[in-house]
Amino acid sequence: MLSAPALAIINTFSLLLLACLILAITGCGGSGSNAAQNNMPFTGNWQFNLAPPAGNPPPFTGDPNGASALSVLQGGFLVQSNGSIAGQAVFSIWLKPQGGSATECNSGTAAIAGTVSGQTVHLAATVNTLASDGVTPTTQTFTLTNGHLSSDNSTIQGGTYSSTAGYYIPQGSTTVTSCGSAQSGVSWAATSIAPLMGVFQGFFHSTSQSNTFLAGQVFAVSGALTQSPQNIVASSATVTGTLTLSGYPCLTKASVNGQISGSSVVLQIFNPSSGSDVGQLGGLGNGSGVIYPVTFNNTSNGYVLQNLGNAALAYALDTSGCPGSGLGIKSGDVGNICLAFGAPNPTTGATACSEPITVTPPSVSFAPQLLASGSRARQLITLTNVQPAGSAPLNLSLQLSEIDSGLIYEAGGGDFNGLPNFTEQDTCGGSLAAQQSCTVSISFSPNQSCPWLPAGSAPNGLAPANCPGLFNPLVPPKALLTAALQITIPSINTPDLDSTIAIPIKGTGLSAVVATPAELDFGSEDPNFDEKSDPQTVTFTNQSANPVQILNALSGFGQACSSNVTNPQYALSRPPSGVPGVVVAATSANNFITPDPSPPSGPPTVMYYCDFVQQTSGSYLSSFQMTADSCSGNLLGPSGSPSDTCSVTIVFAPQPESYASFPDPTTGSLDYFLQLNTAWCGDANNPPQPDCEIDSGRFPVALTANPQGPLRMSPAAGLNFGTWLRGATSTPLTITLTNDQADNLTVTLTGKALTGADYLETDNCPPTLSSGTSCELTFTLTPSVAGFDSGNLVIGYNTSGSSGNQYNLHQYIRLRGIGQ
Numbered sequence: 001m002l003s004a005p006a007l008a009i010i011n012t013f014s015l016l017l018l019a020c021l022i023l024a025i026t027g028c029g030g031s032g033s034n035a036a037q038n039n040m041p042f043t044g045n046w047q048f049n050l051a052p053p054a055g056n057p058p059p060f061t062g063d064p065n066g067a068s069a070l071s072v073l074q075g076g077f078l079v080q081s082n083g084s085i086a087g088q089a090v091f092s093i094w095l096k097p098q099g100g101s102a103t104e105c106n107s108g109t110a111a112i113a114g115t116v117s118g119q120t121v122h123l124a125a126t127v128n129t130l131a132s133d134g135v136t137p138t139t140q141t142f143t144l145t146n147g148h149l150s151s152d153n154s155t156i157q158g159g160t161y162s163s164t165a166g167y168y169i170p171q172g173s174t175t176v177t178s179c180g181s182a183q184s185g186v187s188w189a190a191t192s193i194a195p196l197m198g199v200f201q202g203f204f205h206s207t208s209q210s211n212t213f214l215a216g217q218v219f220a221v222s223g224a225l226t227q228s229p230q231n232i233v234a235s236s237a238t239v240t241g242t243l244t245l246s247g248y249p250c251l252t253k254a255s256v257n258g259q260i261s262g263s264s265v266v267l268q269i270f271n272p273s274s275g276s277d278v279g280q281l282g283g284l285g286n287g288s289g290v291i292y293p294v295t296f297n298n299t300s301n302g303y304v305l306q307n308l309g310n311a312a313l314a315y316a317l318d319t320s321g322c323p324g325s326g327l328g329i330k331s332g333d334v335g336n337i338c339l340a341f342g343a344p345n346p347t348t349g350a351t352a353c354s355e356p357i358t359v360t361p362p363s364v365s366f367a368p369q370l371l372a373s374g375s376r377a378r379q380l381i382t383l384t385n386v387q388p389a390g391s392a393p394l395n396l397s398l399q400l401s402e403i404d405s406g407l408i409y410e411a412g413g414g415d416f417n418g419l420p421n422f423t424e425q426d427t428c429g430g431s432l433a434a435q436q437s438c439t440v441s442i443s444f445s446p447n448q449s450c451p452w453l454p455a456g457s458a459p460n461g462l463a464p465a466n467c468p469g470l471f472n473p474l475v476p477p478k479a480l481l482t483a484a485l486q487i488t489i490p491s492i493n494t495p496d497l498d499s500t501i502a503i504p505i506k507g508t509g510l511s512a513v514v515a516t517p518a519e520l521d522f523g524s525e526d527p528n529f530d531e532k533s534d535p536q537t538v539t540f541t542n543q544s545a546n547p548v549q550i551l552n553a554l555s556g557f558g559q560a561c562s563s564n565v566t567n568p569q570y571a572l573s574r575p576p577s578g579v580p581g582v583v584v585a586a587t588s589a590n591n592f593i594t595p596d597p598s599p600p601s602g603p604p605t606v607m608y609y610c611d612f613v614q615q616t617s618g619s620y621l622s623s624f625q626m627t628a629d630s631c632s633g634n635l636l637g638p639s640g641s642p643s644d645t646c647s648v649t650i651v652f653a654p655q656p657e658s659y660a661s662f663p664d665p666t667t668g669s670l671d672y673f674l675q676l677n678t679a680w681c682g683d684a685n686n687p688p689q690p691d692c693e694i695d696s697g698r699f700p701v702a703l704t705a706n707p708q709g710p711l712r713m714s715p716a717a718g719l720n721f722g723t724w725l726r727g728a729t730s731t732p733l734t735i736t737l738t739n740d741q742a743d744n745l746t747v748t749l750t751g752k753a754l755t756g757a758d759y760l761e762t763d764n765c766p767p768t769l770s771s772g773t774s775c776e777l778t779f780t781l782t783p784s785v786a787g788f789d790s791g792n793l794v795i796g797y798n799t800s801g802s803s804g805n806q807y808n809l810h811q812y813i814r815l816r817g818i819g820q
Helices: 004-026 035-040 404-413
Strands: 044-050 075-082 085-097 105-115 120-130 135-150 155-163 183-192 198-206 218-227 237-244 253-261 262-272 277-281 294-299 300-306 315-318 331-342 357-358 377-385 397-402 422-426 437-444 478-488 500-510 511-517 521-523 534-540 548-550 619-621 624-629 645-652 670-676 679-680 701-705 711-714 719-725 734-738 747-757 757-761 774-781 787-800 806-819
Touching: 044 085, 075 105, 075 253, 085 120, 105 135, 135 183, 198 300, 218 253, 218 331, 237 262, 277 397, 357 500, 397 422, 422 478, 500 747, 521 534, 521 719, 521 806, 711 806, 719 734, 719 774, 747 757, 757 787, 774 787, 774 806
Parallel strands: 521 701, 719 806
Antiparallel strands: 044 075, 044 183, 075 085, 085 105, 105 120, 120 135, 135 155, 155 183, 198 218, 198 331, 218 237, 237 253, 253 262, 262 277, 262 294, 277 315, 294 300, 300 331, 315 331, 357 377, 377 437, 397 478, 422 437, 478 500, 511 534, 534 645, 548 679, 624 645, 670 701, 711 734, 734 774, 747 787, 757 774, 787 806
16 A cells, blocks of 8 residues: 555656646647647638739739739648648739730649748748740749748738749740749738638629619629538639529529639539529629639628629629620620628628618519500609618719610600600608618609601611510500619718619500501412402500590592502511511601690601502502501590490502512511501590690501412411410311412422421311312410410422422411410
């Protein structure tokens, strides 16, 4: 049994032995280093900052356009094992002579090796380059010494670096140019970058100059990102995740993957439904081909991904879901982004990546409304300064800008009155205090509808996109009128330094008079035998609560569109070459509303005279002829009254010259617009009211006819199926196809091509139709979509007879319906 003194000695020895073991494990005793305790904290992603060396002129390092202040060494990952450091970093070396353009001398990945001893860090970065002959491979070393590691292992400061002699243009260049000479004593620093992972919230802020619909709008974004492990020897780490975008018309959900190196992040955006790459966070700027990344910064409100108002595009999208024109040949959007990771500021409660103003609702949409109805719809927008109480008031200005009015009124339809469709009133003044709100009242009273585009008023003669129903023959055209409420605030108050926030506003203007149907399709007729088609009728209906006066036809032309006339001023014209299915008319320029207007005494704004074909004698004849007219000079009563409709009946009677300049049969059929005379709101005894639209809107009716040939179609060359529930099969409709006996030709059918997946065609047509024989084609529609559902049948055939043979001829049948 040991004595008490002996036990005390053993216990003391045990404690000393334990202490020595602890010292040995931690390396804290003797001459050992304390580097081991920094092993894991030092391992990770670092952002380097190397001051540019002196020179005359000094070399330019980093982004050649000055969008990002990048150093020679940028970001990379370092791994520490005991006191040794290994890693890689991205580097980029540029030369920008005085007054010259920037040239990239070298770029790529640099290998890094070094040591950490206590709080002192030494590193050496080696890059591959070429010798001064521009051919021989060599290396260049950047030696980074005496960096001081902060106590929390988050920064390295106070170090200096030197570089070995010159770095040169890579092999393949026509000249060998040094980008700099050896330097010493130049400062360097580095910052530890936290892993880019977790849930985030923020916004996309569109800055697109080519997409007026999106410019200035702010869209909320949320999602989550995950970064691959930090303990890697690589220049970058992968980042993956998802985005959810609120109210963004280009994309609602997206998956992302990309890379982070230092504080620079580039993420590709993918459409999850198709898997296609539709853009990136981090954009291509100024056409230089350089990818400008977004940066990952630590702020008082948490970590944020953002571009701080520099020349870089923080995001770029190229997707067909984006309205309007955009990147390349597709529709897209570009702009700023701010995504925040972490909790709100514990002191102020502020959240990073939040605009200082909230807008409720974020957009305004008015229900369709008749022109000149006298009513004025109103909606309210609330602006709230959400900055913390005690913050300085926020200066702001408001401007309501109409987007479509110039297109419709000035360029596309000068007879509209030019009055604004939207008006704005507000209680905001020029300043809004923190935690306070103000109200903006937007009123809608449409003064414009779809224009008759005069020739040359739109690219290729096509109708503007703001009239989506113009070429839907089953739905009356509606003018989509758009505007934007622009809120301007000091850029210093916004996370992305963008001072403009736009609130989209839209409404629909409806014409008082609508046509049913809005397209008449005629088959071929033979002008050599004075043939005429079966008559087809268009009904015009007044859907307004006011009477609408239809003007008389212009004296001298004749209501039947068949009188011989000389030099008609307002004849319809053929569409421009290569633009099928569109014909427009000239208009009178003097039809603006005055405070006390009277019925025009001159020609009406839009003529009613079909088409005219010039004869060899210098006179003109019409191919489309009106055989009945209850509209001209008529007063249509208010909607629902017995006299609220009128009609016209049209036949296709081609003249010998009608087919002389017919379109290429492989591209479609002859196409004109029937145009009703100008109408206005009022009654039989009084002029129109000052706020009444002079022509009550627009009512286009397309007239089509097939290329010349022996095949006749009855009752017409087009079928209207009306509205059917999706998935339901329509009542069958039939067209009789006849080989005209007057032409005395044999027709050999060579095939049929049906477009429109929702249509089904069956027939009893034999391979050959002898002169005077007929067959029937039957069609059904089973709509799979909600909305306009169109199709087309092309019939190929050859002819033979005493006058010779013809090959590769075509006839067309137009199909249209609506899915509900």
